[in-house]
Amino acid sequence: MEIPSRHNLIKSLRQTHCSDCALNPVCLPPAIDEGEIQQLDDIINRNRPLARGGVLFHEGLAFEAVFAVRSGAIKTCSSTPSGEEQVTGFYLPGEIVGLDSIGNPSGNYGSTAIALETTAVCALPFDALQELAAQLPNLQHHLFRLMSSEIRADQQVMQLVGRRTADERIATFLLTLSARYKRRHLSENHIHLPMSRSDIANHLGLALETVSRIFTRFQQMEVLKVNGRDVEISNRQRLKEIANGDNEVASCPTHV
Amino acid sequence: MEIPSRHNLIKSLRQTHCSDCALNPVCLPPAIDEGEIQQLDDIINRNRPLARGGVLFHEGLAFEAVFAVRSGAIKTCSSTPSGEEQVTGFYLPGEIVGLDSIGNPSGNYGSTAIALETTAVCALPFDALQELAAQLPNLQHHLFRLMSSEIRADQQVMQLVGRRTADERIATFLLTLSARYKRRHLSENHIHLPMSRSDIANHLGLALETVSRIFTRFQQMEVLKVNGRDVEISNRQRLKEIANGDNEVASCPTHV
DNA sequence: CGTCACCTTGAGTATTGTCAACTCGGGTGG
């Protein structure tokens, strides 16, 4: 059989082993050993990259796998009873998409995942992952941690959307993104937004015009430098203050 | 030693075995067998009931266990960077509190759980639960499902708080509560709210005055009968329409 | 060079929050 070897060749060309992967520390359990990585590696499917706008999975389709983002970015949406779409989350490299669908009573995906740009993912078939987790306590624990983090992230958004002003929402959103960039050892002050203003607005419960206006205003305040989807945080301290609702008119650093 | 037997007596008086528990189908994995229930039962601690206002766990305390609500009701809050409290969830009998704290990087609880009325809980020490889950695939799967449900619930609240009007939020909130009552085989149309208007408001991202006004208005519209914390759903169909944003002026059932 | 997203900016509006006064009911203490 030549096909397997060809398959392996392609795999290696794409540098697609967990042990080689630069995202390894973000995505995998911390205390996992070589043999365990191999076992995990064996259940992973690495499909071809999705083009921008491509659908990774669709609400209502049979749930089979969760996905680790390798490169690019994903948004997840779910449709409200009244038919509109709600952007429930953004997923960057090293993050896991689809955890919300695991226990969906219908057995289907509960949301739709769409690529915001060219995006590569690792598919983790959930049945196999579960079996493996029963054997590898580290992996089981890691999965619990991941899901728990997702819960905390969602609760933070709840908080954001429920009780904070538009300024605070945007500031917090940018700081959160920045922290996620930093975790991947990228610049924490120079962010390229993979999503549109409209996606941001939808996710934060704002009108897209409001998002646009606030970006402009933050730029006038010299907190950000905005150029389309490139955002530079020029005054991180001030951005943090805004995020925390410190709306004092002037900077009074001596007054603390 | 007499203490253990006394302890057992108390246990049996309180009818505190999973196998006897009426909430069994809500709380436990569906396909679990007798022996497995026993194992689970053995790791559970049943503390004395909490009085109203009692703290089950506090943000920042070392995370040790998650809790199944046996009777009463719990709210969870987390404090925002700016110091205010946000009510992140309400937990009724059969539901599990504390899942958001499992993977908290600090190893502490990430929120505070407070009893809304006299409340009894079963403590599930998480280390033991995890070990057991590795042996019982049903239990492991059930835990994944529970956490996943929590994610979906939070996303629903996100949606609610982000994109829906105050009327829609209240209507949806009541319908969700109603469904949770029904699951416990209680009346789905007669709800006793364990939480204050202020808690509801906080959870839904509204001012408490707004909640109060909407309750009054829904009563005038003959959708609800409200008497303090007792709420009767008198026109469920209409309530659903409101929840879905169907704000047509009059009822026109023939026009469908 | 035109088209099509995506984004920005402006004007007017309205839903909801804030401040404030008042009611109701339960529990406590005189």
Next chain:
DNA sequence: CCACCCGAGTTGACAATACTCAAGGTGACG
């Protein structure tokens, strides 16, 4: 037993934040 107090809830008046509608502007791509 009654008066009082306190927390919870209700209601009203007013203000403001953010939405809607509308009209351009900009950049990418054919």
